[in-house]
Amino acid sequence: MKKRTSGGRWLFTLLILLLVISLMPLFMMFFTSVIPQGDLFHLITERSLLDFESSPIYLRTKMKTIGTRNFELKELQNRDNKVLSITIEDPGKEYGVAAFTGDNDMNLVGHLSLYISAPENSQLYLGLKDINDVEERIPLQTITHDGLKKLRVDFEPQQFETVNIGHISQIQFIIAPPEDALGRELIVDDIQSKLKFPTLSNFITVWKEQDFARYMFNSSLISLVVVLGNLLFCSMVAYAFARKQFRGREILFSLVLATMMIPPQVTIIPVFILMKNLGWIDTYMALIFPFLVTPFGIFLMRQYIEQLPSEFDEAAYVDGASDFQIFTRIIMPLSGPAMAVLGINTFITIWNDLFYPLVMTNSKSMRTVQVGLAMYQKLNQTDWPRMMSASTIAGIPVIIIFLIFQKQIISGLVEGGVKG
């Protein structure tokens, strides 16, 4: 007896291990979607914006000075690296340094840091310039110390109102020196940005800037309408097949079963031509209409309705109820469990499909989330954090539905499977 339980424990441990390995790709997707830059094995949380070790000519491509074009690269006595030094020639002007950042998403930045030495009582500003050349600055603090010190600037995007925080091309540190500062110097070194980790900003970027909000809306609308259509129409048809005697019933039902076996790729060309002639290409109609009734749904609902006790509808029939009343008042309310299975499975099938919506849509605004993700992925080959955020967005509705309704999903699968 004891041996048996220990065997159970081994088996349990082994299965847990296999499960973790098997779910590893999904874990990697989630983790990568919240890192600011790089990938899971080359996580970038810190970026050097400027240090001053390179030649002045090279530095001119990475930065510019503000207030004057003249600057000096110095080696200080107690530091073994070079610093930038700007001499204040006119205390009425502002002086500073602007680091070129290309196209930088400042939503990822947690804080900035730099070494700075400026005349006492200088007012320090942080300025940002976006790719549309809009500039904005916020006051930081008054310099109260003399000598080179490290300064940490916590970055809060909401302090900026006019610049486009997602696309910053320059980060500027500017001082307004006091009146008595003539001939003194501003020294700057080692400007760095520390990135936020974990961050949700990849999701926000993908959602807002890459049209995933629109894709998700399209996918949700299409899936929901198709689900509702299936719940109503499949049970109607199934009711006729399950409860009514009519000529050709068996032949028609075997046609239903036969269409389950026709691969969608075989009908796609004529359906495409048909949609083109109807003017439905790139419309919701094309993506919804053909799926309002599915043979799988009819099959599933018929199986279920057939085994419902027929006393209720017979009694209703005797009382003079019409077929329509029997269907809506008796059959539909009793079919809840089968409808749940049908609805959830239909949702997942429609949500996940790529082939059909890819063929039937041209414009960006009509893409479903699967088409949108496939296209986005082709254009952003190595931006892993954003690509994984986009995948998470496209995958998460189905994952959540699965976690809630796994019983119905599995039973739909087994039901659909048994038919052979």
Next chain:
Amino acid sequence: MIFAFLSPWLIIFAIFNAFPIIYSFFTSFTDYSGLNPEMKFVGLGNYIKAFQDEVFLKALGNTLIFVVGTIPFTTGIALLLALLLNSKRLKKNGIFKAGFFLPSVISMVVISTIWIYLYSSNGLFNTVGSFLGFQMEARSWLASPKTALLSIMIMDIWAAFGYYLILIYAGLQNVPEQLYEAARIDGATNTQIALKITLPYIRPTLFFVIAINTIRSFQIFSEIYTMTGGGPRNSTQTIVHYLYQVAFRQFDMGYGSAISYILLIMIMIVTLIQRYLLRSDPV
């Protein structure tokens, strides 16, 4: 009255199943472009062209490699895990069933995107490989004609086995408990029980799993479209992806229809073989 209840299906069936099947059969004998309404009858030309078209033959070959290369693993892993989950020693197996099945409900585009990342030059496989001391190529596994198809096959085994695990597990539930007990009383060994009781009972399920696995492998599209676009140098080209390119990129719908009919015939053959094997089954 009955017609009113059947009409939703009759309409959809007529427009989107019956008409397309016939129309597509007809266009497969023409040079229809889809853009230009004129078409010329070309007889069996498109079918002959297919079997002389190097890319189509390559796609057919890749599809067959895919079927032969993945099915033993998907079915094998699924069977093994189903047997483990069915073990009396395991008190609760719900979490495992759900966990192993989870990848099967996620869309192939999402899965492909994740695996592009895992296969990338800095991805999981290269990182783990270098860590274990292997000489890894400094590029994505999908970029080399030698490894691209294999990479997609490995991904598909991962993505699909959970689905078959659930089917086989359901099949195992059909084996009557008394049979096992009776066999144990008669002193049967575990191997004998597996071969004489379990296997015959789940044989129909296994045939079904293999058939549906084959049919699905014939229809591979999303992963090819997302991961490689059929490349490099057609090394991952498959029938449905080629059909997509021919019909909707080159707008050769006549030829595309012929390819779709070849696919339909292949799928029907598999279905018939499965039916035949099941019919001869004693259980």
